[in-house]
Amino acid sequence: METPIKSKVFEQFNEATKTLLNPVLQDWKKQGGKIIGYFCSTVPEELITAAGLTSFRMRATGSTSTEMSDAFFSSINCSFPRHCFNLALTGEFKFLDGVVCVNSCDHVRRIYDNWKRFVPDTQFIEVMSLPRKTDPPQIAWYRDEINLLREKLEKHFGVKISDKTLWKAIKLHNETRRLQKKLYELRKKDKPPITGSETLAVMVAGTAMPKAQYNDMLRELLDELKGVEGPGDHRARLMLVGGILDDPAYVKVIEDQGGLVVTDSLCFGTRIMWVEVNENIKDPAEALARYYVAERPSCPRFYGEHDNRSNYVINMCREFKCDGIIGERLMFCDSWLVEHYMLGQDLKAAGIPMLKLDREYITGGVGQLRTRAQAFLETIGR
Amino acid sequence: MALVDKHPEMVRYISELEWFKFLREQTVALIEIPEMQLQVKTLDSLLSMYGRIIDAVENNKPFLASYYCLAPELYTAMDLPYYMVMQTPFLASSVPYLLKDIDAAEEMGLGNDLCTAIRLSIYYVEANLSPLPTCALNLLYPCDGAPLLHEVIKRNQRWRNIPMFAPDPPYYMDERSLNYFAGELRNMVKFIEKHTHRKLDLDKLKETIECSNQMFRLWDEYNQLRRNVPSPHGWGIGGPQCFSQAWVYQAGTPEGVDWFKKLVEIAELNVKAGVGPVPQEKIRLFWFDLLPFGWVFEFLPWLESEWGAVMVMDMFANFPYTMIDTSSEEKMWLGLAKRNLFDSPMVRQARGVADNFANDIRRIVKDYKIDVVIWPGHMGHKDGSATVGIMRETCRDLNVPFIHLGLDLFDKRYSTPDQIKDKISQFFRAMGLG
Ligand code: SF4
Ligand code: SF4
Numbered sequence: 001m002e003t004p005i006k007s008k009v010f011e012q013f014n015e016a017t018k019t020l021l022n023p024v025l026q027d028w029k030k031q032g033g034k035i036i037g038y039f040c041s042t043v044p045e046e047l048i049t050a051a052g053l054t055s056f057r058m059r060a061t062g063s064t065s066t067e068m069s070d071a072f073f074s075s076i077n078c079s080f081p082r083h084c085f086n087l088a089l090t091g092e093f094k095f096l097d098g099v100v101c102v103n104s105c106d107h108v109r110r111i112y113d114n115w116k117r118f119v120p121d122t123q124f125i126e127v128m129s130l131p132r133k134t135d136p137p138q139i140a141w142y143r144d145e146i147n148l149l150r151e152k153l154e155k156h157f158g159v160k161i162s163d164k165t166l167w168k169a170i171k172l173h174n175e176t177r178r179l180q181k182k183l184y185e186l187r188k189k190d191k192p193p194i195t196g197s198e199t200l201a202v203m204v205a206g207t208a209m210p211k212a213q214y215n216d217m218l219r220e221l222l223d224e225l226k227g228v229e230g231p232g233d234h235r236a237r238l239m240l241v242g243g244i245l246d247d248p249a250y251v252k253v254i255e256d257q258g259g260l261v262v263t264d265s266l267c268f269g270t271r272i273m274w275v276e277v278n279e280n281i282k283d284p285a286e287a288l289a290r291y292y293v294a295e296r297p298s299c300p301r302f303y304g305e306h307d308n309r310s311n312y313v314i315n316m317c318r319e320f321k322c323d324g325i326i327g328e329r330l331m332f333c334d335s336w337l338v339e340h341y342m343l344g345q346d347l348k349a350a351g352i353p354m355l356k357l358d359r360e361y362i363t364g365g366v367g368q369l370r371t372r373a374q375a376f377l378e379t380i381g382r
Numbered sequence: 383m384a385l386v387d388k389h390p391e392m393v394r395y396i397s398e399l400e401w402f403k404f405l406r407e408q409t410v411a412l413i414e415i416p417e418m419q420l421q422v423k424t425l426d427s428l429l430s431m432y433g434r435i436i437d438a439v440e441n442n443k444p445f446l447a448s449y450y451c452l453a454p455e456l457y458t459a460m461d462l463p464y465y466m467v468m469q470t471p472f473l474a475s476s477v478p479y480l481l482k483d484i485d486a487a488e489e490m491g492l493g494n495d496l497c498t499a500i501r502l503s504i505y506y507v508e509a510n511l512s513p514l515p516t517c518a519l520n521l522l523y524p525c526d527g528a529p530l531l532h533e534v535i536k537r538n539q540r541w542r543n544i545p546m547f548a549p550d551p552p553y554y555m556d557e558r559s560l561n562y563f564a565g566e567l568r569n570m571v572k573f574i575e576k577h578t579h580r581k582l583d584l585d586k587l588k589e590t591i592e593c594s595n596q597m598f599r600l601w602d603e604y605n606q607l608r609r610n611v612p613s614p615h616g617w618g619i620g621g622p623q624c625f626s627q628a629w630v631y632q633a634g635t636p637e638g639v640d641w642f643k644k645l646v647e648i649a650e651l652n653v654k655a656g657v658g659p660v661p662q663e664k665i666r667l668f669w670f671d672l673l674p675f676g677w678v679f680e681f682l683p684w685l686e687s688e689w690g691a692v693m694v695m696d697m698f699a700n701f702p703y704t705m706i707d708t709s710s711e712e713k714m715w716l717g718l719a720k721r722n723l724f725d726s727p728m729v730r731q732a733r734g735v736a737d738n739f740a741n742d743i744r745r746i747v748k749d750y751k752i753d754v755v756i757w758p759g760h761m762g763h764k765d766g767s768a769t770v771g772i773m774r775e776t777c778r779d780l781n782v783p784f785i786h787l788g789l790d791l792f793d794k795r796y797s798t799p800d801q802i803k804d805k806i807s808q809f810f811r812a813m814g815l816g
Contacts, residue, residue: 072771110768113736129553132522338530
């Protein structure tokens with residue numbers, strides 16, 4: 001499925017999803033800029049921006065093997081951390097000036113332990129303690145976590161993160177969220193000017209370059225897409241629900257079968273931008289804590305929020321006029337297995353068809369994916 | 383009317399009770415052996431708790447669903463019986479219908495790569511095979527599986543209206559975490575009081591904690607005896623039974639204290655006589671996980687008979703036995719927070735950073751003259767599997783052989799007992815052990 005996007009700026013976004021150190025980041029480095037990798041979308045990127053650094057959402061783009069990390073992880077571990085750690089061992093993340101981990105899941109939290117021991121050239125490595133619940137004591141706990149990380153960044157990088165600079169960063173990131181939301185709004189059209197796989201490229205690029213520059217580029221893309229219509233030849237409109245999906249090629253396989261992905265609940269999708277950080281609170285750390293723990297659409301890492309998550313998916317599905325939902329999950333991921341188990345029941349009750357797909361982090365042979373997507377489209381498509 | 387007609391959710395619980403009665407009969411037949419006398423006492427305390435839960439259901443009395451690592455001393459002090467939703471895999475996985483239930487869980491759409499203990503527990507809740515408590519204390523640690531199970535519980539139609547509270551675990555081991563978790567426990571008690579109409583009497587709590595301190599002190603004393611060569615006991619008695627008494631069925635009771643006294647007495651006799659579970663102890667092993675409860679009898683006796691390999695220590699048998707200071711209310715809360723978050727087995731290691739595992743290996747290998755560390759690599763322990771390299775290196779530094787198996791503690795079809803035996807035999811031979 002092709003849309004008419006013939007745009008230079010889109011090519012730059014696309015390029016950024018195919019590499020780790022993309023040209024924009026290379027320039028940033030050349031100018032003496034520093035980059036911090038972070039492992040989960042619950043790490044407050046705003047803090048990194050406020051420290052004058054660029055945040056980079058960790059992924060293992062380009063990885064072809066887990067040969068070296070297999071000595072540290074096991075075959076029952078999710079392939080995402082295994083590929084990431086393999087790249088760390090082979091020196092592909094040398095461009096990072098620091099890494100921030102979080103106890104997001106049992107697989108990823110161990111990256112911290114292994115990285116700390118076996119990738120000794122990373123000078124700045126921290127792990128944040130993310131609460132499981134979303135109540136006021138948990139918000140207070142995470143606010144303190146944010147302030148502790150703030151102090152550590154200040155100390156290590158010799159910078160001052162004042163409330164003023166932090167608010168400035170929050171505003172900048174909120175602007176990113178608003179622009180991304182505008183892009184999603186275009187996908188509500190009957191003939192969206194941009195596909196799901198293209199949108200994912202734009203979203204992934206947003207986690208791999210300085211936000212100010214990204215915002216300028218995204219504005220340019222939005223201008224280019226004004227009034228543009230897509231071919232509208234799809235058989236069905238789909239929503240994707242899952243965790244870390246950063247490979248537009250995976251989405252393209254689904255779209256090539258005729259299922260146009262028009263929205264999602266993904267870590268590189270709406271969950272990181274549909275809601276903004278509240279700017280009407282006095283303390284910026286408190287505003288961030290509220291946002292990351294309680295206000296933005298949650299993922300299954302948070303306990304007690306399943307009903308809200310299901311409602312979010314169902315509302316989103318209706319708002320974007322989707323015909324069905326694909327739940328994607330990386331093999332051995334407990335969080336998304338159980339979430340999809342529950343969501344499947346809720347969607348059935350709501351009369352929304354769902355296809356559950358297990359996958360490996362690196363998109364390999366696509367035969368099975370193609371067949372299953374085709375079969376799903378047969379049942380729901382026009 | 384039979385209880386199960388009115389309360390169909392009690393069917394499994396009652397069959398478990400019957401199973402334990404059967405095991406008790408088998409054990410009574412060997413009552414001449416001092417260890418068996420203790421086993422009978424263990425089963426009696428277990429049956430008594432089952433009885434209390436059934437009585438509570440029958441007579442509409444309050445009872446809790448909770449966990450060993452959510453301060454069970456509190457429930458003893460409040461005279462509230464509790465059961466664990468994960469009870470079957472943890473304490474009763476020798477039941478004859480286990481594999482059938484595992485298959486049923488898979489058929490429900492839970493796949494086969496989620497921890498079997500979690501899958502089974504989800505199945506029991508979803509299939510209405512778990513007692514419905516007055517209120518539930520949900521567990522959010524040590525792994526991803528626990529909160530996910532409780533998310534399913536929270537959403538289940540029959541459980542939806544049951545009040546629930548889940549203390550939130552911090553990731554670190556420091557003062558700040560302790561204060562935070564103590565706050566969570568205080569809120570938990572307010573919640574229990576509200577929903578069970580039982581008040582926590584601080585004098586009673588003090589008394590209970592002093593009892594549990596005594597139990598932990600005796601447990602520690604018992605563990606010192608296991609340092610002896612030969613170890614007075616192997617897998618047959620020790621960690622799991624101590625765990626069941628101190629953390630589950632007799633938390634902070636005088637009966638629990640008596641149980642531990644008896645255990646120390648028996649072990650002392652063995653030490654004095656220089657005897658252990660095998661005629662000749664050849665290998666002293668540290669099994670760093672739960673025991674493979676689903677197929678324990680098909681495997682652990684073999685280790686002893688075939689290799690003279692004695693399980694001197696396991697994950698549930700050893701932790702810092704920090705005493706709780708009962709001199710003030712504040713100190714009791716902090717002490718409970720510490721015991722349940724930093725000390726309690728499995729939680730202390732798996733909840734936080736990998737150093738917690740590695741430090742235990744270092745301590746135990748040294749203290750117990752361990753010849754080999756077995757890292758079972760249970761399929762549910764994904765965080766443990768992601769530290770296998772660190773543990774291997776830790777053992778290399780200690781110059782002690784390390785083997786990672788890869789198994790399912792509950793489902794013997796994942797890696798069969800024969801496959802595991804082969805793997806271990808090859809390793810022992812290669813290492814020149816035994
Ligand atoms: S699913 Fe949740 S815990 Fe996992 S990476 Fe995404 S935001 Fe983080
Ligand atoms: S997909 Fe699941 S297991 Fe893998 S990193 Fe994300 S949350 Fe963890």
